[in-house]
Amino acid sequence: MLEVVNVTKRFGGIVALRNVSLKVERGERIAIVGPNGSGKTTLFNVINGVYPPEEGKVIFEGADITMLPSYKRAWLGIARAFQIPRPFPNITLRESVAIGALFGSLYGKIGAREALEIADERLKLVGLYDKRNELTGKLAVPELKLLEFAKALAMKPKLLLLDEIVAGMPPSAVDYIVSLVRKISDEENIAIATLVEHVMRAVVKFAERVIVLHLGSKVLEGRPEEVLRNPLMEEIYLGKRWSL
Amino acid sequence: MMGYRAFLLTVFTLLILVALRFITEAEPIGFITPQFVTFVMFYVALGLAFNIFIGMTGYVDFGYVAFMALGSYAMASAINRASSLSLPGYGAIILGLVETIVLTFILALIVGGIALRLRGAYFAIATISVNEGLRFLVDGLDIWGGSAGIYVSGPLIRLVGHEAYSFIALIVSDLLLYATAFIALIITFVYLNSRIGYALKAIREDEDAAKVMGVNTTFYKVLAFSTSGILGGLIGASWALKLAAVYPPEAFNIFYTVEAIVIVMLGGAGTFLGPIVGGAVYGGLKYVLSGYIPGYQLLIFAPILIAIIVMVPQGVIGFLRERSERLREFIA
Numbered sequence: 001m002l003e004v005v006n007v008t009k010r011f012g013g014i015v016a017l018r019n020v021s022l023k024v025e026r027g028e029r030i031a032i033v034g035p036n037g038s039g040k041t042t043l044f045n046v047i048n049g050v051y052p053p054e055e056g057k058v059i060f061e062g063a064d065i066t067m068l069p070s071y072k073r074a075w076l077g078i079a080r081a082f083q084i085p086r087p088f089p090n091i092t093l094r095e096s097v098a099i100g101a102l103f104g105s106l107y108g109k110i111g112a113r114e115a116l117e118i119a120d121e122r123l124k125l126v127g128l129y130d131k132r133n134e135l136t137g138k139l140a141v142p143e144l145k146l147l148e149f150a151k152a153l154a155m156k157p158k159l160l161l162l163d164e165i166v167a168g169m170p171p172s173a174v175d176y177i178v179s180l181v182r183k184i185s186d187e188e189n190i191a192i193a194t195l196v197e198h199v200m201r202a203v204v205k206f207a208e209r210v211i212v213l214h215l216g217s218k219v220l221e222g223r224p225e226e227v228l229r230n231p232l233m234e235e236i237y238l239g240k241r242w243s244l
Numbered sequence: 245m246m247g248y249r250a251f252l253l254t255v256f257t258l259l260i261l262v263a264l265r266f267i268t269e270a271e272p273i274g275f276i277t278p279q280f281v282t283f284v285m286f287y288v289a290l291g292l293a294f295n296i297f298i299g300m301t302g303y304v305d306f307g308y309v310a311f312m313a314l315g316s317y318a319m320a321s322a323i324n325r326a327s328s329l330s331l332p333g334y335g336a337i338i339l340g341l342v343e344t345i346v347l348t349f350i351l352a353l354i355v356g357g358i359a360l361r362l363r364g365a366y367f368a369i370a371t372i373s374v375n376e377g378l379r380f381l382v383d384g385l386d387i388w389g390g391s392a393g394i395y396v397s398g399p400l401i402r403l404v405g406h407e408a409y410s411f412i413a414l415i416v417s418d419l420l421l422y423a424t425a426f427i428a429l430i431i432t433f434v435y436l437n438s439r440i441g442y443a444l445k446a447i448r449e450d451e452d453a454a455k456v457m458g459v460n461t462t463f464y465k466v467l468a469f470s471t472s473g474i475l476g477g478l479i480g481a482s483w484a485l486k487l488a489a490v491y492p493p494e495a496f497n498i499f500y501t502v503e504a505i506v507i508v509m510l511g512g513a514g515t516f517l518g519p520i521v522g523g524a525v526y527g528g529l530k531y532v533l534s535g536y537i538p539g540y541q542l543l544i545f546a547p548i549l550i551a552i553i554v555m556v557p558q559g560v561i562g563f564l565r566e567r568s569e570r571l572r573e574f575i576a
Contacts, residue, residue: 048456070455071456086450088445095442099442099443099446099454102443103442103458104458
């Protein structure tokens with residue numbers, strides 16, 4: 001469904017992504033793993049249309065979307081939940097989520113009323129329904145992360161990009177969110193790509209396939225248990241073993 | 245429907261103002277005269293029209309008066325051309341309104357299409373230069389009479405006669421102004437309850453996040469900007485009917501923009517009742533103070549405004565809205 005072909009992205013002299021290719025199939029869950037600075041966020045920004053790559057292509061459902069602005073990608077069914085929540089502080093939770101419904105893959109097909117209904121349903125799903133009429137600015141950070149997720153889900157996406165949604169959360173919350181995401185992705189056949197820096201617990205429980213980025217290049221790809229056991233992972237995160 | 249109670253309350257308040265205008269025609273109630281009501285209404289309409297852009301998108305347009313000026317000029321020039329086009333008086337006014345809409349829409353598309361790519365303070369500064377640039381363009385290229393301006397009252401009297409002139413300058417001009425205020429209010433309500441309102445709120449809150457969520461930010465910003473601009477033009481066009489002449493330093497006076505900002509901030513940006521409260525407080529105070537202590541009104545006016553803005557930075561209505569969830573339904 002999503003195909004990233006030989007993408008290279010430079011910022012001045014820094015090569016953030018070097019000839020990276022990957023594929024995501026419909027309904028599949030993948031994790032993109034790598035230490036800080038490995039190019040994970042840049043890759044998401046390229047898929048999402050925040051900036052175009054210098055070389056390579058991004059193909060979604062057979063169409064070349066490399067140069068498409070991000071709002072049009074949202075209409076095609078690509079949604080994103082940010083690592084640092086990007087709330088709309090002065091409006092209610094219900095309205096925030098309704099914005100996702102109105103401008104996501106249902107853009108132009110539904111009105112405000114239907115969008116609010118979708119918002120209610122999505123808020124129930126993540127457990128924020130009781131707070132639906134509160135202003136978003138009053139939420140605590142874990143709730144904001146759930147809201148971010150509800151906003152992205154309201155867009156009825158085919159592909160959901162999750163930036164480190166479990167980073168900085170207690171283990172119990174990680175388990176809860178991971179099982180929630182799995183459930184929704186199964187029920188609605190949504191492909192999910194998530195970025196993970198170091199909560200490997202989430203990776204094993206969640207992803208069907210893992211892609212490891214290091215210094216802008218794809219170095220490993222495979223099933224989570226295999227990839228995480230690969231000696232190269234230790235080297236990437238901790239450096240080379242040495243002995244006297 | 246979102247905010248329909250607040251909308252109805254606001255419509256009701258506007259209707260009271262209109263009624264007051266015609267009741268006081270026979271006999272003034274205290275200091276409330278038709279002139280007072282219309283003076284207040286000018287600021288209410290200005291607040292309502294400006295609010296569509298500043299309140300919903302969070303962008304500040306320092307060049308707003310350019311739209312009003314364009315409206316005034318369109319009306320004045322239509323009246324001056326009426327006799328050569330052999331138009332009757334009301335035909336000239338209709339032509340003036342149509343030209344206002346066309347000209348302000350074009351200006352909004354040009355300025356919006358370019359300047360709305362900038363954010364925050366950069367946008368504000370760009371719009372100041374649009375206003376000043378237009379002013380010197382009119383002045384320097386001798387467009388619309390250049391620095392001398394265009395007469396309005398003289399040609400209008402020659403066109404329709406004295407009796408009809410005073411009817412136009414007092415009643416027709418007021419009605420057009422009031423109608424503009426109503427149209428601005430209705431558009432606010434329609435926008436707020438449609439996709440447009442959600443898009444504008446998302447832009448106001450976080451433009452980058454809005455774009456990722458599928459909002460074509462440029463389109464909606466230009467839409468709000470041109471709606472607000474056209475309404476500003478209509479205010480300028482209606483007001484021009486009362487004037488002796490339209491000339492650059494007055495028509496492009498940045499003070500009107502500042503007043504519009506003050507009204508919206510005072511009442512509460514992005515609310516229905518806000519511009520009415522802001523317009524009534526500002527217009528009312530200005531009228532009364534300049535009547536009792538002419539020349540010194542700003543000395544009292546400025547501290548009052550500073551006090552309000554320091555104490556309730558989110559505006560009177562914004563403050564009340566934050567205080568109570570129940571009030572929110574009625575006023576926001």
